[in-house]
Amino acid sequence: MSSDRLMRIHSAEFQAMAERVLRVTELTSRLNVLPFEDEAGKAELFERILGRPLPRRVTIYPPFYTDHGLNLDLAERVFINQNCTFLDYAGIRIAERVMIGPKVTFITSGHPVDPEERKLYLTGAPIDVAENVWIGAGAMILPGVTIGRDAVIAAGAVVADDVPPASLVTGTKATVHRSW
Numbered sequence: 001m002s003s004d005r006l007m008r009i010h011s012a013e014f015q016a017m018a019e020r021v022l023r024v025t026e027l028t029s030r031l032n033v034l035p036f037e038d039e040a041g042k043a044e045l046f047e048r049i050l051g052r053p054l055p056r057r058v059t060i061y062p063p064f065y066t067d068h069g070l071n072l073d074l075a076e077r078v079f080i081n082q083n084c085t086f087l088d089y090a091g092i093r094i095a096e097r098v099m100i101g102p103k104v105t106f107i108t109s110g111h112p113v114d115p116e117e118r119k120l121y122l123t124g125a126p127i128d129v130a131e132n133v134w135i136g137a138g139a140m141i142l143p144g145v146t147i148g149r150d151a152v153i154a155a156g157a158v159v160a161d162d163v164p165p166a167s168l169v170t171g172t173k174a175t176v177h178r179s180w
Helices: 012-031 039-050
Strands: 005-008 064-066 072-074 084-087 092-094 105-107 121-124 127-129
Touching: 005 012, 012 039, 012 064
Parallel strands: 064 084, 072 092, 084 105, 092 127
Antiparallel strands: 005 121
16 A cells, blocks of 8 residues: 555544544534435535535535545536545545445555554555546545546446556455565
């Protein structure tokens, strides 16, 4: 995993992030129980979650989950289906005309592989999704991934590497890469 960010657990930065996660979790739990037709209520909560108004032509079907919110950058004409999760502490950028199927997960943070370091640090790297991408249901996008323009991510795919423009990626195969 790319580690553009390395944060020591129990640091002031970690404490601030943890406080933000609690605040945003409370806001998303309120968002996810609003009546679907309560556009004003959803708009107000999205503004508090994202730190700015939701772009006018973005569609998000709740339930919606994010752990930070402030580092989620959504362009115009983005469609996000229900039950998606955005762990955005290290940053997620979604460009125009991206369609995201239900239960898609974006994860920008994790832990080092080494067991001792795992207890001490969080790692993270941003995710960047270019224009006109379609991400199928249940896909998982991992830290540091860039998805090129017009690409398609198949349902259930686990994306750990960059995706070239105008290409289809599939698969969930887990393989052993190293041992310790």
